[in-house]
Amino acid sequence: MGIDPPFGKGLVNVIVEHALHSGGADDIRTTFDIFREIFLVFLVIGTAVGVVVVAYMTYNAYKYRDGNGTADSGDVSRPELGELPSGSGGGKKLFVSFFFSAIIVVSLIGWTYGVLGYYEEGPTEAETDEALEIEVTGYQFGWQFTYPNGHTNSTLVVPQDRPIRLTVTSDDVFHTFGVPEQRVKTDAIPGQTTKTWFVANETGQFEARCYELCGSGHSYMTADVVVVRQSEFHDWYDNRSAAENETQADDDPDTETGTDTEGRLVGVPSVTTPNHATEPTTIEP
Amino acid sequence: MTEDAHAENGHDGLPPQTAVKRWLVTTNHKDVGILYIVTSLFFLVFGGVLALLMRVELWTATQTVIAPGAYNETVSAHGLIMIFFFISPFAFGFANYVVPLQIGAEDLSFPRLNALSYWLYLFSGLLFGTSFFLGGTFSGGWTMYAPLNMPAYTPTVGGTTAVLALMLFVASVTVSSVNFLTTMHRQRAEGLTTLKLPLFSWTILLTVWMMLFAFAALLAALLILASDRIVGTVYFQATEGGSLLWAHLFWFFGHPEVYIVFFPALGIMAECFQTFCGRRIVGRKWFIAAMVLVAIQSFFVWMHHMFLTAISLEIKTLFMATTIGISLPFDLMVFALIYTMVKGKIRYTTPFLFSFGALVLFIIGGITGVFLGAVVLDYEFRGTYWVVAHFHYVMVGGATALFGGLYYWYPKITGRMYDEFLGKVHFVLYFVGFNLLYFPMFVAWETPRRVFEYHQSFVAWHQLASIGGFVLAAGFLVMFYNLYKSLFAGEEVDGNPWEYASSAEWSVSSPPPFENFPGLPSYGDGRLRFLTPGRGGEVADGGTATGDDALDAAADPATESDRPQSDGGTVTAEAARPEIARDETADTALPDAEAEEEHPDHASYWPLAIGLSAYVTFLGLSGIRMDTAMYPALTGVGLVMGAFSFVGLGRESFHVPEMAVAERWPFEGVENGKLGMWIFLASDVVLFGSLIGSYVFIRVAYGWTAWHVVPHDPIPGLINTYLLLTSSFTVVLALVAAKRESTRGLVASLGATVAFGVGFLYNKGIEWQELFHEGTTVGSSVEASTFFLTTGLHAAHVIIGLLIALFMIAQALKGAYLGEEGSRKVEYFGLYWHFVDIVWLFLFPLFYIL
């Protein structure tokens, strides 16, 4: 974890990563990039609004404190016991502030709405390589990935720079599939399928995990995600078929699934993680 | 009950407040309010200890002290206890105490039902507590997602007990909503139009309206869930939409619930800002309009909790829009509160500090909520600590204002002032602890929710949060000490300890007299006055101030300087009993009121007895599938106790508060009893609406035409339709007979109604018998489950109706229910019965023909 800033990821990382970001112009726009950009803008504006409003409140609370003299100017009418409730004036100021805050909120959300369509649908075929379609099935407590050729795996092995389209469902209870470093997440609902996508710009090993409480093993319901170069992926994939499916991983939540699969990644050279990966692991031949 | 009896025996035949018995039998809204407050604080401690337990577990990034399954129980129970058993009941403690005082009512419309709400609440909480000892409580999170909530995945008896405890809680809420709505719509002091209600009362009014409908939807969800867990239906485990159905039902309740939790806090903030800034709220009308808008719109945003399910982009867009829409009125309310400080004369008392702090926390919670409103960000935040931090800022932010309310009304309730220094110490520990606890969660937001294992790099932040949790808890020790100590050592206060407080609760002594006001409260000429009702129904102005209360008010310096007539012309404390000042315009007298001279009581054991029976029954039901005789036996005992208690309640003569003159818009022409029945039926409409909606939802998911209609033969259903329609007619005849004072006619018509109802059930029994015979049972398919559950619930309504009818026949034989007044109860029963019949008119085509 040496590359993590002392206090880990979270806000700090988003800002640091934004500053360091060096995505090439020809990259596909990833969900990671979109999220980072929007989050940053929200953070800056949200913090500014919060600071201004709370500061203004505190200033007023201080300025108009009892005994400060400001209060006793005489012309202010004060509530009296037993009066019929009514309001003070000041409606104009109220509406101006309201109007401004509404503009901020609506334009912020409206702006994010512009990318929602893309975020939902992903890049079109014309923009990129053909997408790789993988089915994801959640179960208590693990994940299973089924490739187009029928091969199933407990590690999600995917090629770099190619859209990965996931169709997600569950075998038992409600789970939520997410790969935080790729900013991809969707519900895994029994009897339903949901779709999502991502593009990994960097190779490395990441973690997929469950985001909906699903039983006692929920905390441990993870799977490895390995992003490799396209050529390596082909080597790996072409040697897989439905016939040599591994059996569904056992239910022991403590079992680290995935090592077996990594072992099969014959001929894959070492991959180091980019700075937003979980573990700077190396995939041994 | 005569005036002297009130004065000398103290409290209308109730034992003194120092006696335990008093608290078991009381029906007075102020007593019930205190019971609510004390009980909810107990649950705060309960939920808080669970929270601290989690914070201890989260001290390190790996599992240490709590076993995985136990952690899930802890997180679920913490959420459920805080939301259901702490925060709303705490707010309703104040509502019980303060709202009748603010609106000028002597008590709630149905005092015994109010006590019943309390006992149902207490016993539901106890039942929830019991669930820990029955193999472990429910462990599927407070959102109870399906199908994890099915016995296949959460098999403990305690899990079922917890679900039933929630059902009991919903019963309490429904009874209480009906009561508050009737009271607030029909018992406001003259001149106190709806728009003029004090803001705390306004927030409670909107809260109860939301509760009435939202909790009915929750009840539908819980009924199906309980039936799946106990009877063996297969609703939520149906792969055809069962899982999503739960999410829809739950969040249809769940989002309004957010405002149900928050509105009372908003009301307290508004009251405290007005009082301690010495300024009337800025833009009061807009503030109210904004709240009304939120209350309505809260029912149209629920799918923003489901953005990650397979809903289409169009629906996401729609719900994103409604979600932003609902956030805007809050901006307005926040600014209104802030501008109220301008030109104020602000005193930093403990209640003000808590209200101010609550506003700061709410602003942070609101801003971080806008993040969640952006769907693209929500995708990533879902299921993480961002959500945990956000909803704690909003909800515990709301609770902050409620603690302010506790200090604000403490002198009113106890007659003594709390210790201001300790109050401030509490505030500092609270505010620092709070931010230390929850702010780090924003930073460590990538931690998934409801886990006890998280990434190493977040450890420092979680440790900060845990420290914050203990600082917050230390603040509560100070609070409890303060409240306890001040009960004996606090400085005694008169009616109004706060300069610039304006609502009516401050115009009477602290604590207020049993009947609240020294006369009939009226704002008829723009100011609160207490009128002395004369005999002939004309309401005379009392000229002198003889009561302590008036003196209190007169002694208040603010009142003295600002009100020329404060020498007693305004606030009068002449002998006054609003309930005997009945004139022609007061069309509201209930039969019981005639018994005035027979000293109808303010005390009743029956609400407690009903609560206890419900506890025993539900405890028995939760394990009824187990292989022991104990659970069925418990169920049976509980049912017998319940029947006995209900009959006892029905036969008791009881004091019913009435107001001679009151604002009743828009229900001038409807008596309290009828309005109560209407409101109850409105919630029942939502209950059946949700069940029918669930059926349609599942059927669409299944394929509308692929669905098998369960009864092969619509004829028994058709016959039943005729039977019910005829019975509706006989109920009308019963009412006519009662009005004509014909006991024979009344008994005969009610008897015929019962006969038709029994016929209906008999016919249904045969039909079900045949289906069972063929192997179609409740659990054999989702089609069968929907059929048996929905029509079964309707049959349960018929059975309850029949029991009421039998009870009424017994009473009628003794000569009850005659005449214009007496027949009212027959009319209310008729409303219920017609409703049950109308429901059948929907069920029949849906389940037999389509």
Ligand code: HEM
């Ligand atoms: C009025 C007070 C509070 C309310 C209404 C409240 C409400 C909730 C709710 C609804 C949940 C979600 C439970 C679930 O996911 O099923 C929750 C979770 C949690 N709360 Fe509270 N809470 C309150 C006070 C506290 C306090 C004082 C602490 C800490 C000392 C705390 C710590 C936690 C923790 C650690 C979680 C688990 C978060 C997760 O893993 O999802 N809460 N709370």
Ligand SMILES: [Cu+2]
């Ligand atoms: Cu999970």
Ligand SMILES: [Cu+2]
């Ligand atoms: Cu919501």
